[in-house]
């Protein structure tokens with residue numbers, strides 16, 4: 001079981017900022033920006049490559065709520081990132097989107 005599944009199950013604590021039947025959002029334990037929130041589907045999808053067409057509605061819902069959470073955090077400029085696979089920096093194999101804000105970001109990313 002991934003650490004994010006344990007957060008969903010309330011087996012380990014997290015600083016939760018939003019939850020509904022389909023998704024959960026909580027603050028990253030090692031923030032890389034003043035605002036760093038992880039937004040995950042409750043369904044245990046490994047990563048973006050593992051999503052199926054049936055997941056389109058939940059991921060559309062998730063994206064909408066990322067924008068709502070960003071607004072609630074007072075962000076107008078922000079970055080949304082998902083790392084797909086270890087080579088791209090994925091360390092937790094439960095699909096998640098990083099919402100990062102509160103500082104300037106460079107491009108290309110490291």
Ligand code: AMP
Nearest residue numbers: 003014027028029030083089090091092
């Ligand atoms: P990634 O490297 O894209 O898979 O991102 C995983 C993220 O999960 C990292 O930014 C970690 O800091 C974060 N993380 C790991 N464990 C926890 C936890 N228990 N609570 C909150 N964030 C976590």
